[in-house]
Amino acid sequence: MTHSHLDQRILPETGRLPYALYRAEQVQRFDHLASGYFGIPERELMERAGASAYRFLRQRWPDARHLCVLTGIGNNGGDGYVLARLARGEGCTVDLIQVGDPQRLQGPAAESRDAYCAAGGKVDIWSGSLPRGLDLCVDALFGTGLTRPVGDPFAAAIAALNEQQAPILALDLPSGLHADTGEVMGIAARVTATISFIALKLGLFVGSGPEYRGEVQFSGLGVPARLYASEIAAAVRSDWARASTLLPHRSPLMHKGDCGHVLIIGGAPGMAGAVRLAGEAALRAGAGLVTIATHPRHADWLNLARPELMVQGVMDARDLEPLSARADVIAIGPGLGQDAWGRGLWEKVCTLAHPLVVDADALNLLAASPMNGPDWLLTPHPGEAARLLGVSTAEVQRDRVVAAQTLQAHFGGVIVLKGAGSIVQANPPRRPVVCSQGNPGMATAGMGDVLTGIIAALRAQGLAAEDAACAGVCLHAAAGDRAAASGERGLIASDLIAELRTLADGQDAVL
Numbered sequence: 001m002t003h004s005h006l007d008q009r010i011l012p013e014t015g016r017l018p019y020a021l022y023r024a025e026q027v028q029r030f031d032h033l034a035s036g037y038f039g040i041p042e043r044e045l046m047e048r049a050g051a052s053a054y055r056f057l058r059q060r061w062p063d064a065r066h067l068c069v070l071t072g073i074g075n076n077g078g079d080g081y082v083l084a085r086l087a088r089g090e091g092c093t094v095d096l097i098q099v100g101d102p103q104r105l106q107g108p109a110a111e112s113r114d115a116y117c118a119a120g121g122k123v124d125i126w127s128g129s130l131p132r133g134l135d136l137c138v139d140a141l142f143g144t145g146l147t148r149p150v151g152d153p154f155a156a157a158i159a160a161l162n163e164q165q166a167p168i169l170a171l172d173l174p175s176g177l178h179a180d181t182g183e184v185m186g187i188a189a190r191v192t193a194t195i196s197f198i199a200l201k202l203g204l205f206v207g208s209g210p211e212y213r214g215e216v217q218f219s220g221l222g223v224p225a226r227l228y229a230s231e232i233a234a235a236v237r238s239d240w241a242r243a244s245t246l247l248p249h250r251s252p253l254m255h256k257g258d259c260g261h262v263l264i265i266g267g268a269p270g271m272a273g274a275v276r277l278a279g280e281a282a283l284r285a286g287a288g289l290v291t292i293a294t295h296p297r298h299a300d301w302l303n304l305a306r307p308e309l310m311v312q313g314v315m316d317a318r319d320l321e322p323l324s325a326r327a328d329v330i331a332i333g334p335g336l337g338q339d340a341w342g343r344g345l346w347e348k349v350c351t352l353a354h355p356l357v358v359d360a361d362a363l364n365l366l367a368a369s370p371m372n373g374p375d376w377l378l379t380p381h382p383g384e385a386a387r388l389l390g391v392s393t394a395e396v397q398r399d400r401v402v403a404a405q406t407l408q409a410h411f412g413g414v415i416v417l418k419g420a421g422s423i424v425q426a427n428p429p430r431r432p433v434v435c436s437q438g439n440p441g442m443a444t445a446g447m448g449d450v451l452t453g454i455i456a457a458l459r460a461q462g463l464a465a466e467d468a469a470c471a472g473v474c475l476h477a478a479a480g481d482r483a484a485a486s487g488e489r490g491l492i493a494s495d496l497i498a499e500l501r502t503l504a505d506g507q508d509a510v511l
C-alpha cells in the first residue's frame with residue numbers, strides 16, 4: 001500500500017461542491033465498491049481521507065500548530081489517526097484523545113492507529129476534559145456509522161468540543177449529526193468546517209445540518225467517476241448558480257403580456273403587507289403584470305403605495321371571476337385569513353383550472369379540508385406542513401425529505417417545504433431538490449410572502465411547476481444571502497426585493 005498523502009490526485013477538489021447528495025447506506029456501498037470492484041483497499045481510502053483532511057486543514061488554518069484530534073471507535077476515528085500522524089510528521093503538537101474503548105478499533109482503523117503509534121504518536125484516553133491552548137480541534141468521533149442516540153463518554157466529549165474556543169474541523173460529518181436526515185442524535189458537534197469524503201451526505205444539507213456543519217469541503221478520494229453511476233442520488237443540491245439556468249430567455253421584442261400575468265389573492269384586514277410583499281416580489285422576479293385581489297378596506301391605499309401593482313378590492317368569490325380570467329397564474333394565501341372572506345375566496349380558487357401557488361392561510365384551509373391538486377404548488381413552512389400531515393412540527397423536522405415526499409403523495413403537485421435547506425419535491429420519480437443557500441436572518445415575517453410572489457412570477461413566465469419552485473427557492477435564498485451581507489440580524493423581507501432584480505436579470509448569478 002502506498003502512503004500517497006501528498007499525491008495531487010487526492011487533494012480535496014476545490015471549486016464547486018458536487019450537486020448529488022447520498023444517504024449513508026449508499027456511501028457505504030460506494031466504499032465497498034471502491035475497495036471490492038475498483039481495487040482501492042479500504043486502508044488506502046482511509047489514508048486518502050486523512051491526507052485530504054490534513055491538506056485542507058493546512059490551507060484553511062495555515063498557522064495551526066497545536067491540534068487536538070478526538071477519535072471514536074470506527075473508521076471515522078481511523079481517518080483521525082491518519083490526520084494526526086501526518087500533522088505530527090510536519091511538526092505539529094498533537095493531543096490525540098481516544099473516546100470509547102480503543103480495543104474496538106478494527107481493520108483499517110486499528111492499522112491507522114498502529115501506524116500513528118509506530119511513528120511515535122501518543123494516545124490519551126478521554127478523561128473528561130480537553131487540553132487548553134489549542135489552535136484547532138479535529139472531530140473524528142462518528143461519521144456515517146452513527147446509528148443511535150449518542151451517550152457518554154461520546155456525548156461528554158462532544159459537549160466539551162462545543163464549549164471550547166478553537167475552531168473545529170469535522171471529518172466526514174459533525175459527530176452526532178445523522179448522515180441522512182441531519183437530525184441531532186441527542187447532541188452533535190457544532191463545527192467550523194466539515195470535509196466530506198467520497199460523496200456529499202444528505203444530512204449535511206437538511207434538518208439541523210446547515211446549523212452544525214460549518215463550511216463544507218468535499219474530497220472524492222480519487223475514486224473513479226464511474227463509481228457514482230451505481231447509485232441514484234437520494235437528492236440533488238441546488239443553488240442559484242445552477243437554478244438560474246432555468247430562467248426563460250427574454251427576447252428584445254417582448255412586451256409585458258409575454259411575461260405573464262400573476263393574480264395574488266390575500267390580505268385580510270390588517271394583513272395588507274403580505275400581498276404587497278408578494279406582489280412586489282413577483283414584479284421584481286420578472287412578471288409582466290401583477291394584480292392583487294385583496295380586501296376592499298385597503299385596496300386603494302395599496303395601489304398608491306406601489307403604483308406598478310394593480311389592486312382590486314374583492315368582497316367575495318364573484319368579484320374574482322373577471323380577475324382570474326385575465327391571469328396566467330394565481331397565488332393565494334398571503335394574509336388571507338381563515339374566516340368567511342378568506343375561505344370563500346379559497347373555495348372559489350379551488351374550482352379554477354389555473355396553475356396555483358398555495359401558501360400561508362390557504363394551506364391552513366387546505367389542512368382543514370384536504371384534497372389532491374394536480375397542478376398546484378404548495379409552499380408550507382414546517383408548522384403548516386405539520387398541520388397538513390396531522391403530525392407535530394418536530395416530526396416534520398426530524399426527516400424533512402420524507403415529510404416533503406409524504407406531502408406530495410397526499411396533496412399532489414409540487415411541494416416546497418420551507419426552512420433551512422428548503423426542499424422541492426415533485427411527483428416521483430423526481431428526486432427531492434435541496435437548496436443549499438439561505439441564512440438564519442431569513443427567519444422573519446414576510447419572507448414566505450416574497451417567495452410566493454417569486455415562484456408565481458416564474459411560473460407565469462412559462463416555467464414548469466418544479467422548475468419554478470427550484471428556481472424560486474434558490475433565487476429567494478440567494479437574495480437573502482446578498483441582503484445578509486450587511487447583517488443577518490434585523491434583515492427584513494423587503495430587503496430581498498431590491499436584490500431580486502440584479503439576480504433575476506442574470507447579471508450576478510454566481511455568488
Ligand SMILES: NC(=O)C1=CN([C@@H]2O[C@H](COP(=O)(O)OP(=O)(O)OC[C@H]3O[C@@H](n4cnc5c(N)ncnc54)[C@H](O)[C@@H]3O)[C@@H](O)[C@H]2O)[C@@H](O)CC1
Nearest residue numbers: 031045046074075076142143144145146147148149150172
Ligand atoms: N469504509 C470506507 O471505505 C471508508 C470510510 N471512511 C470513514 O469511515 C466512516 C464510517 O466508518 P464506520 O462505518 O466505522 O462508522 P463510524 O466511524 O461513524 O462509527 C461507527 C462506530 O460507532 C458505533 N456507534 C454507532 N452509533 C453509536 C452511538 N450512538 N454510540 C456509540 N457508538 C456508536 C458503531 O457501532 C461503530 O462501531 C466514514 O464516515 C468515514 O469517515 C473513510 O475512511 C473513507 C473510506
Ligand SMILES: [K+]
Nearest residue numbers: 139142171173
Ligand atoms: K466526525
